[in-house]
Amino acid sequence: MSIDRRQFLAVGGSVVASMALAPGLRLIALAEARNPDQGVTNLKRWGILVDTTRCAQGCSACVTACNKENGLQQDVRLDIRPQWIRTVTLRDEQTGYVQTLPMMCQHCEDPPCVDVCPTGASFRRADGIVLVDRHICIGCRYCMMACPYKARSFVHENLHDQLPDIPRGKGTVEACTMCVQRVDAGKIPACVEACNYDGGKAMTFGDMKDPTSEIAKRLATEPSEEIRPQLALDTGVRYQGL
Amino acid sequence: MKFTDFREIEGRSLGYYALLALFGVLVLAGLYAGYYMETNGHHVTGMNNQIVWGIPHVFAVFMIVSASGVLNVASIASVFGRDMYKPLARLSGLLAISLLIGGLTVLVLDLGKPDRLIVAMTTYNFKSIFAWNIFLYTGFIAVVTVYLWTMMERRMNRYTKTAGMFAFIWRLTLTTGTGSIFGFLIAREAYDSALLAPMFIIMSFSFGLAIFILYTMAAYNLTGRPLGDAIMRRLKNLLGVFVAAVLYFVTVYHLTNLYMTAHHAFEKFILLNGGVYTALFWVGQVLIGGIVPLIILFHPRVNGGSRRMIAVAAALVLVGAFCQIYVIIIGGEAFPLIIFPGKIVSSSFFDGVVGHYRPSLPEITLGLSGVALAMGLATFAIKVLPYLPASLADADVDPHHKSKSEATEAAHA
């Protein structure tokens, strides 16, 4: 059997192409699943996009999921109950237009809580997640004074039966971790998962620096806003339809 | 210049020991309150996720601000060369150190994790004003200790001016740091203003001097040492100037806010409809802590040159001071964050709602114990080291004073 020139070119071309592309594919695979031995880098920036027009009043799927995932106790006085995510209802003073949206730590690029923390317990992980290192948190609550979004809670009492992956304790400050234990395991935050399962499919999670991710594509093509944009904090949580 | 005879107080009377015992009991009660708050968690206090800093912080800031201000008396002597204040300089330094220790103790015992103080001392984020303040506060104690040493050790006297200058600059930096704790907070309407740092400095002048006047009068009365009118008149006039200056800064602060439409809601809250905060502002801070003391201090027919009226004025200044810091810290927190301008906000997390706060007994006890610690330390120190001049009578302090007999002799000559 003989092959003509056209067939030769086709086969040869595909072989060359696959040789050239394969390492690239491999790189993509590597970028997707972080080597567990290596730390997070700033090649990624995790973010959440909330489409408030799909956020139904009375729906609290994200809140319920967060409380369950993180083991936040609910039998606590309301004014000291930790709330990592909450639904906020807004009513326009002029027009009377009512809308609902979830509020949580906005995971700023330049977080005021990190600036004011005396010990560096409040910190921003390289991939954009803002966390409290409870090991060195002294419980001064300065970050709670500094947070423009009222996103942080202080643990006011002794806790029991914390979840193994979510250590929490009295005398330290806490907030939304973007479900860091899930993100590190390649999963999406509990609130986003619940919203897409039980809720209005209003939340999207992903790497804002990866141009192929859904969140990056939508941020590039659709209008979106930060809350309190005049503070120029470059938040990791963005909203649509505010 | 006249030689000042500094002497330890005798401190053997029943009254002295009773006073120390009272301070001791208060300090113990405060320690227990701190322990109680730490083991139970902050749910036993009135503080919550909305009002995160409560009455302990009011006490602490009050004392820390006063600590730097009380040093002013010494600075006037060493830095600005006013000889009449020299006999007062040692007490001024002593009160500065003890007030700062009292304030810091309250602050530390209120932490969620006071057992991790070592972490705060070893792990720093230098972008945080709190981290600077750890150095400014501990440094202040060291600097003022050296300053006191140069005053009290005769061979070191020639360095007093240098040390005094250094301490003066340090205390200005320290109060700037304290004011900036609030001034640098962009999140809240009440803060986010560079004006807070100079305002805290002028507040420290006023509060510190009021404490100094009261402590001196009490110490000299209880020990039966002579205290002349000349020195009291000077201190009285100085206090009046400071009280007026505080009122001026408060006016400018609120005028600035009133000019900015975005801050109208906050101004309305403090000045008109903030309930307890409005009352504390107008009655406590402005009337009791400002206008009334000014009238007492400057109107000759009201004070009639009476010592007692000076003491009353100083006490009122302190009441006003406490109200002022309460309004700044707790009023500032109680006013809800404006996260969504133009919207009426509601949520399960008290968004858009004025924060509620009722100080609990443990918190108040903790705060009071800080005051007791400061006063106790000073009262103990004046017994073991010579901080107080044996006499502050006019003839002993005023370089231009002439006694009646001297005056008549001069007239005859």
Add this chain to the structure above:
Amino acid sequence: MKLKLGAWVTAVVAVAVFFAAAYAISGGPSKPVPSPLAGVYLGKGTKCVAPLSVMRRYHMQFLLHQRFLTVHDGIRTKRFLLTNCVDCHADPKTQSVLGKHGFCASCHEYAAVRIDCFSCHSSHPESTGANSVMALAPTNSRIAEMVKETEITQLQSDPVVASNEH
């Protein structure tokens, strides 16, 4: 005088305690050494993540190092992860490393070293999830989640990823 007496008593007691301790450590002639580990469940399997002598001396450093890696860098390799320790060392009866015979508590009580780990961290193993109602009786959602987790594990055992593991 009183003070001096007190100092003497303290010194004598201190010396006595020192010798007693030395005697206890050396084993003594006949009596069995009181071990903090009597009745303590030691753990699953036969080997720890590092030799026993190393673990005894350095486990706190390992934990301290790992805690920084985990919190700040998101590195959750199991070897020195506290949850991994608890998973293995928790007493199957109490499902805990604390309590009188708990692996961590018994020894630390004996050594009089107070640890603060478990005011925040769970003392229960993750695998059994003593504190997770869900895990006791796997519901459909739990099973679904377990399937998902297995998928993740498979992803991690992917040759491409695995080849980068040292």
